Amino acid sequence: QVQLVESGGGLVQAGGSLKLSCAASGSIFSINAMRWYRQAPGKQRELVAAITRGGSTDYADSVKGRFTISRDNAKNTMYLQMNSLKPEDTAVYCCNAHTYTAYNYWGQGTQVTVSS
Secondary structure (H helix, E strand, C coil), rough: EEEEEECEEEEECCCCCCCEEEEEEECHHHHEEEEEEEECCCCCCEEEEEEEEEEEEEEEECCCCEEEEEEEEHCEEEEEEEECCCHHEEEEEEEEEEECHHHHHEECCCEEEECC
């Protein structure tokens, strides 16, 4: 079992920044990759960024150059630094842990709202 707890969401003006955190606990050793997803009202869930155990990263085209995914292994925490935020970034952001056995764990989500 893996438990994920997100924090850091909130309301910010367009052009501003926020940093999301996702703290993992439990069977950390089973995690192969961690990802940030987001879902806006009326839209499908979207993969925002991913980071593997080896440190490789990948981003959605819509956030490249603005968002940075990172992790602190000592704290078992993943981060998403979001800069130059746009109103279209408004969504519930959830962290995901993908295990070596292809199982997915999800956090409860944190709301990010960007005002124009």
